[in-house]
Amino acid sequence: MSGLAIITEACIDVKDRACVDVCPVQCIYEFDPEKNVLFSEDEAGSGAIENTHAPNPDAVVIFGDTLLYVNLEECTSCTACYQPDVCPVGAIYSEEQVPDGVTATSYNSEDPNKGHDHTFFIQLSRDVFAD
Numbered sequence: 844m845s846g847l848a849i850i851t852e853a854c855i856d857v858k859d860r861a862c863v864d865v866c867p868v869q870c871i872y873e874f875d876p877e878k879n880v881l882f883s884e885d886e887a888g889s890g891a892i893e894n895t896h897a898p899n900p901d902a903v904v905i906f907g908d909t910l911l912y913v914n915l916e917e918c919t920s921c922t923a924c925y926q927p928d929v930c931p932v933g934a935i936y937s938e939e940q941v942p943d944g945v946t947a948t949s950y951n952s953e954d955p956n957k958g959h960d961h962t963f964f965i966q967l968s969r970d971v972f973a974d
Contacts, residue, residue: 846920
């Protein structure tokens with residue numbers, strides 16, 4: 844399916860959550876390390892939980908609760924979350940438009956400040972929800 848939303852590194856330690864409010868299916872999740880659960884809310888910060896998933900521990904440990912995650916099995920490709928006026932840090936792309944960095948290196952393999960291959964986050968999105 845084309846247009847699946849991918850959240851990339853600009854979300855790390857920001858998690859603005861504006862994307863949560865525009866998502867019609869609540870497929871954007873946050874990780875709660877105390878409860879070891881991925882959860883989505885009806886509205887960001889509302890506390891009203893829409894869905895939960897058990898995370899894949901090997902995948903969620905990479906960024907933990909510093910990042911929001913899109914469940915690609917639930918994403919309807921509606922494009923609402925990656926419109927330019929939604930995410931203030933530009934962290935969300937359609938799967939086809941994720942920047943591949945200036946090199947073919949893996950995420951943070953040498954210098955954490957440049958040359959990132961953001962396509963890493965496509966597979967991470969799949970892996971985090973692999974039950």
